[in-house]
Amino acid sequence: RLNAASGAPFTIQASTDRRARLPGADFVVIAVEVNRLPLWRLDWEIPRRHGVRHILGENGGPGGLLHALRTVPLVLEIARDIEALCPHALVINFTNPLSRVCLALSRYTSLRVVGLCHQIGAGLANVAQTLEMDEAEIDLQAAGINHFTWITALHHRQSGLDLYPAFRTRLAQRPAAFEPLSRRLYDAFGLFPANGDDHLGEEIGWAWETDPLAADTTAAAEPALFRSQQGLKEVTAAALDEALHDDDALTALLEHRSDERIVPVICGVLHNRRQVEIAVNVVNRGAVRNLPEWMVVEAPAVVSRAGVQPLAVGDLPAGCAALLQQRSAIASLTVEAAVHGDRQAALQALLLDPVVNSYTAADALLTELLAAQAPYLPTFARRAGA
Structure with a gap:
């Protein structure tokens, strides 16, 4: 029916056997979860019982750790099939925690991988609403990691005028309830975060001060x-x-036009368009000079037949980079914990995490989460069996 209405020639085939579909693929899209909502609820509730005031519990904090422990092994299983059956395909990952999953793919496979997330669209919308401008008029540059990028430059697309001064003025006129966490970070570090407070709050230890649900330890545990x-x-x-x-x-x-950029990215590769995407997740390799080379960063990139190549954005301000460097260590330990079923690495990741402020709580909640989700943590089960 869609083909008839649009004149498109697409064929859709479904299979529960991915190995039957992978041979010859030019692009492989990975968007998977493991029993998503019930396990996410555990990721949220169990740390709360141990006094952790976290936000969402999906991609940062203890919830982000467990989320990665579930999804990284599954994605790497898929990746091994891709390496065997279509090793030259461009792998486009949507699976969260995005930067940690992409780091595992970069570290443990030989595949070309890009991670995509629509969250930059929320940042652009916030800027446009604040400036009372159309999004198409704004040239926004941001860099960092997924769900924690900084707006490094803000210009009028036609004139080249620096919009940051006007943005600061108009932001001060908005109600205090508008993105209070982002505004605090802007005041302290000099750049405005590009992703909105919800996911950003997962990375900030004091985010609970601006989030009523996280601040109230007696509130119903249901974001x-x-x-x-x-x-x-x-x-x-x-x-x-x-x-x-x-x-x-x-x-x-x-x-309907989606905020997702997967179709433009695929078309950019197929037709060698050399187009600029304002936010993709790829291995750094010097794009952000004062972040680790191996780290998966979210940055602008050029999309062409050669694939997705990040653009150099130079150094981030020292304070902004320091916040992200801490996350790189957490991501690295998380990947090792997920791949090897390593409780010690998982505990270290928790103890480095800014939303965890107690060794006793970290050790206890990790024990409880690993026990509650044991059927969904194959690498931990294998290590326990060994």
Whole structure:
């Protein structure tokens, strides 16, 4: 029905045997989770019981650690099949925690990998709303790691005018409830974060001061994101079902433009467009000069037949870089814990994490999380068996 309405020639084939579909692939998209919502709830609730005031519990803090321990082994299994059956494919990863999964792929495979996330769109929207401008008028440059990037430059696309001064002035006029965490970081470190407070808060130890749910240790342990994820699945299914039977719904579906950049990236490679993407996740290799070479950074890149190549953005301010360098050590230890089932590395990652402020709590919550999720942690099970 979509092909008939759009004149497209696409064929969709589904299979639960990925090895049957991988041979000859030019692009492989990885977007997987392990029993997502029930285990995410444990990632949130168990650390809270041990006094951790964290945000979301998805990609940073103890929840980000357990999330990676579940997804990294699964993604590496998929990667081994890609290496065997279509080793030249460009792998496009959406699986979270994005930077940690991409780091595992870069460290333990020979594949070409790029991670994509739509969160930069939230930052651009915040800037545009603050400046009361159309997003298309704004040239935004940001660099950092996924969910924690800094806006390093802000210009008017046509005139080249530096928009940062006007942004600071207008930001001060917005209500105090607008992105309070980002504003504190801006005041302290001199650059505005590009991703919005929710995911950013997962990386900041004192983020609970600006988040009512995290600050209130007696609050119901259910971030709205749990409910919104389930609701999104239901809404999406209903919209697709409606488009099967209703012409107006079909037209609306075809006219919808996603914030995801996967189609432009694929087209950029296929047609050698040499286009600039403002945020991709790739191995640093000097793009951000004062971050580790091996670290997976989120930075602008050129997309061409050669793949996705990050652009050099120079140094970040020392304070901004220091916050991210700490995350690089956490990510590295997390990957090693996930790959080898190494509890010691997992504990070290927790003790380095800024949202954890107690050894006793870190050790106890790790024990409880590993026990509660044992069926979903194959590398830990293998190590225990050995």
